Amino acid sequence: MVDASFSMATASVDLIIALIGVMVLWLGIMKVGEDGGAVNIIARIFGPFFNKLFPELPKNHQSIGSMMMNLSANMLGLDNAATPLGLKAMEDLQELNVEKDKASNAQIMFLVLNTSGLTVIPVSILAYRVAAESQMVSVIFLPILLATYFSTLAGLISVSIYQRINLFNKTVIAYIGTATAGIAGLLWWFSSLTQDQITEVSSFGGNLIIFLIIISFLFLAFRKKIDVYNSFIEGAKDGFNVAIKIIPYLVAMLVAIGVFRASGAMDMVIDGIKGLFSLVGLNTDFVDALPVALMKPLSGSGARGAMLEIYNNPNFGPDSFAGLLSSVFQGSTETTFYTLAVYFGAVGITRTRYAVVCGLIADLTGIIAAILIAYLFFH
Template sequence: MVLSRFWLAIFISSIAFIVISLFSGNSYSIDYALNGKKDEPLLISEKYLKEVPAFIKDSIEKAPENTIVINTIETNPDTTYVYKNQTVKIFSGVQKSDGLLPTCKSTLVDLILPLIAYLAFFCGLMELLIISGASGKLAKVLSPVFVKVFPSIPKNHPSISYMTLNFAANFLGLDSAATPFGLKAMESLQEINPEKDKASDAQIMFMCLHASGLTLIATSIIGYRAAAGATNPADVMLPCIITSFIGTIAAFLIVGVKQKINFKSASLVAVLMALIAGIIGLLMYVNHLDLIGKNYFTSNLSALILVGIIAFTLIFSFRKEKKFIESNTTVFEAFVTGANNGVKTGVTIFPYVLGMLVAISLFRNSGLFEIISNWIAFVFSNMGVSKEITDALPVALLRPFSSAGSRGFLIDSMNTFGADSLTGRLSSIFQCSAESTFYVIAVYFGSVNIKNTRYALGTMLLVDVICVITAIFVASWFF
């Protein structure tokens, strides 16, 4: 219900703002909101040739293709005059996001189709883990801990192994594997959900822990920083881990209090201490490496573990081939069956993702997001927060809505202020330490047709705020 109202509010307010901007003269056309593409120049006016200043008219008539660009400043969009069909079109600035129709197309072509491919492959592997019995063994080992965190889940339930693989994939920055494992976990949890259109306690806990974004190897962030010329691209790794870890603990405590979980459980404390010890140990190892060693280690660890998971699944399945025979199938046929289920899941979530991304597209192109972010930056600056921090806030504000959009702000902040500036580093931590909340909710809850997400959205947004505040303190402390 909350998500539905929020979605409607974004849609209606964005459309209203676009129409008001047109009739108030702040916008010349609203076609950009429907058909425009990201980073394309925006049409701000159209005049007859005789109506433009004389020096511009002369320049247009002499210029190749009757097109001139003035005020060429690298840090600002150019103003472009294009003479065509007896009128001069004036463009200035660039579009913030794809329009509604290009977003529909890109959602299918650039997002859903690759996601379906990932789902097909990893759901095929999951089917092998299920039939071979590997997922059952993993669930049995981890049940003592998971039944404390998820008291409504029966002991040794298959969802335990799926959630474990999802957390592990997120932990290692394996986004392409994390989503299929997570969707399989939601599907398994839905089987024991007594109210099928309402999120269960276990599903909410899983979603909030997943969305808190605990990441050990921020491979993509390191890559962006390296491309931007950072002196040490991996220097934000420890701040990212600290921020995302605090976010995860906050999510666990907030949801745990709501669900009255026993925090004094010895097994929970032991696992938490083991996790902290493991993180500290790995960080100590990474910190003693030189720059090349760090880059080599961080770029290969995740890939090696993913390859190891695939190899283990196939080898274990081969060794347990009798179980496949007992199930009247083969290893390859089981993989195909699982892959087919992954494709069906991808088709199911497409409308949910489409609806959310189109709303976000209108929200960004309407100008409302910039107004809100500017006001928040203004408030922070009047509270004495440094400009270096407020310049990074657009990444934090957009992250819950769009990973691609916040990534664009991240790259822009590093190009504008420098990858080694506090702004560039803080933007990297913002990008690394949280999830795209609305996208995640649309995908995961949409995959099992849950309409009432209860307090999941509010909790996830609260955790996002905690991660932003933590990131600011951690970045100021480290850099």
């Protein structure tokens, strides 16, 4: 346990160092987009919807564009791009926060939507399955989409209950209905493709969208005669400063997670769940993938490591039931405690209110949905 605490403290700083470059890049690009007017355009498009979910925000506030960029990156499974975009959104929301050490309603709604982890194209998971020489690479596409959709709905509903937001408003229903129709259409299209085509389209589509975003930001900046270089440098400096602020919060969170794993507590929880389900005569095949589900709310890298262990285990492999379910677990929820520590820590929030409760509701819904869907599709 002592060794784990020291190794995780070192790993925390290593993670931040690796993150600095990505954060500097994307916050620089976001600043170019902000100065060029791209973020305002996004805010106007999704403003009516976000104004209902975030009633305390001014109309077309810049945070709406930042939040939409973050959620879009998450939908594409682009974790490295999503984190700096999310931090930018949290900083924009903090400017409107009256009590700087206490999470506002808008910050909690954004955090829970982020941690619910709606994933349309799980690029990174598909890549890991290809590397593990899976013969059914893209079979997890539909289950992940369905599990994350239920997780996001649960998170949205739970926060709305706390904040007394009317989800039956015509504007909200119109946007959610359009999104649902879009997902249904995407599923219909993907159902006509082979597994190799789905993998290729998913990877190419995610990279193409990111590339088009960068090109669009640059084009708008040039059109408004913005000094792109200086604008990028100004935003990039913020990325470095934010990364430094995160370190204490990240060290505290990852050390706690490392000690929890090293103590054997996780093994005890998994063995207890397996024994309980066996006692009542229920199928326990899902238990082999549970380490991924239990680690995901705590640490994305820990959950990824647990998933890869199952992939490389000769008793399982990427195409076993445990391997497939672990893939769905990995894509069905976000790292709630890690995201909370990083996003709130970056702006100095220590009073999180009901953010953890709503985040865990979304996570638990995603886990249960993943198990049920996996039995439906793979068992």
